[in-house]
Amino acid sequence: MSAESYKMVPTRDGFGHGLVELGRVNKDIVVLSADLTDSTRANWFKKEFPERFFGLGVAEQDMMGAAAGFALMGKIPFACTFGVFASGRAWDQIRVSVAYMDLNVKIVGTHGGISVGPDGATHQALEEISLMRILPNMTVIVPCDAFEAKKATIAAANHKGPVYIRLGRSGAPVITKEEDPFKIGKASLLKDGKDVTIFACGHMVYESLVAREILGKEGIDARLVNMHTPKPIDKDCIIKAARETGAIVTAEEHTIAGGFGSAIAEVIAENCPVPVKFVGVRDKFGQSGEPEELFEHFGLKAKNIVQAAKAAIAMKRK
Numbered sequence: 001m002s003a004e005s006y007k008m009v010p011t012r013d014g015f016g017h018g019l020v021e022l023g024r025v026n027k028d029i030v031v032l033s034a035d036l037t038d039s040t041r042a043n044w045f046k047k048e049f050p051e052r053f054f055g056l057g058v059a060e061q062d063m064m065g066a067a068a069g070f071a072l073m074g075k076i077p078f079a080c081t082f083g084v085f086a087s088g089r090a091w092d093q094i095r096v097s098v099a100y101m102d103l104n105v106k107i108v109g110t111h112g113g114i115s116v117g118p119d120g121a122t123h124q125a126l127e128e129i130s131l132m133r134i135l136p137n138m139t140v141i142v143p144c145d146a147f148e149a150k151k152a153t154i155a156a157a158n159h160k161g162p163v164y165i166r167l168g169r170s171g172a173p174v175i176t177k178e179e180d181p182f183k184i185g186k187a188s189l190l191k192d193g194k195d196v197t198i199f200a201c202g203h204m205v206y207e208s209l210v211a212r213e214i215l216g217k218e219g220i221d222a223r224l225v226n227m228h229t230p231k232p233i234d235k236d237c238i239i240k241a242a243r244e245t246g247a248i249v250t251a252e253e254h255t256i257a258g259g260f261g262s263a264i265a266e267v268i269a270e271n272c273p274v275p276v277k278f279v280g281v282r283d284k285f286g287q288s289g290e291p292e293e294l295f296e297h298f299g300l301k302a303k304n305i306v307q308a309a310k311a312a313i314a315m316k317r318k
Contacts, residue, residue: 006206008171012110014149015167016041019078021150022157023049029157030070034060034081039169040110042080060085064093064105071103076157083109083125083166091131098162099135106156107132110167112142113253114286114294115203117170124286125166130258132164133231139163139184140231142252142260144205145174148228151182159184166202168253170291173206176226187234193223196309197241197248201227201260204251204279204300211251211305222309230260235267242272247312249277251305253295256280275315277308 022029023045030052033042037055046053056063060081067077079086086094086109098105109128116124132140139159143149149167156163180188190205191212200208205226212222223245225237242248248268250261261278268276281298295301 006173006175009146009174010169010171011143011146011149011167012041012169014143014146015108015110015153015165016044018150018153019045020048022154023052026076026157028075030054030075030077032056032063032067032077032079034058034063034085036081039082040080040108042078060090061093064090064107065097067105068097068101068103071105076104076106078106078108080108080110082123083112083128084123087125087128087131087164095135099137102137102161104160105162107162107164108167109164111169112166113168113203114281114298114300115168115170115253115291116286117291117294118288120288121285126255126281126286128164128166129230129252129254129260133263134258135162137162138231139229140166141184141229142166142201143228144202144226145172145176147174147176147178147180148182152228155182155184168203172203175206175209182228185229185232185234187237188226188228189223189237190226191222191224193221194245195221195247196313197223197225197245198251198305198309199225199227199238199241199248199264200251201230203253207295207300207302208251208305210302211309214302214306215309220309220313227260227264230263233263233267235271238264238267239271242268242274246316247275247309249279249305249308249312251279251300253300254280256282275312277312279305279308
């Protein structure tokens, strides 16, 4: 299995398509951009619905406040910028003006993770899942491909309350189908297995598919779950996997501290303690480089997931 066998499309493109589709059927959809309209694909909405698009310049904090105002007036605002700016620079405004008030604001952070590539550490958001999932009332979605990003965008608009969607810059293998179901908070079982469960989100779902294939050739039957919603997380799916396979691996293009893997480990620790191994960025900032080079450098490749799976299985046998 290689990425070349899949169509490569950035998840931000799926968001752009979903946004336009929403604009055609719901007049209450408005879009706000913090001077990154083309990069976030908000320009597609702007072209078709200029009267419902609002450019706020390099003013992410103002954008969140304005989004809160639109929500109070009954609109459904999508506030778009790079993830590092949305989750970091405007965190206080999100906390107080959006999450605390439980407003119907949709925050879209593109350029998440090290797959941003040459832009380097300042633009590679590795902390958004941690920063957003700790906020009460906030829903967090990390689509694995463009089809799922489009569905997540539409689902977010129909979901009452604050939502954060994490998107990528570079092309990602399209591994789902247009007709595949998507429900916020409901994990997607991609492959069943009995020896170990791999939970993954975002770009790491593809790497986990490759890892599962490698493990299968070595006689290890791995279950693979696309956990596209880190919050609210599908607790039933996690507990079931822990009980049935007895070993867990989490894979995320994000810092391990407080992120996606931590969310899964919290469920396991309270309900069905089993060995858990984490694949992700370990207490480091990103750096400049091509996405593939960075995935190798930070240990986010299929081979790293394979190693983690074997380690988790070995621990359950002690």
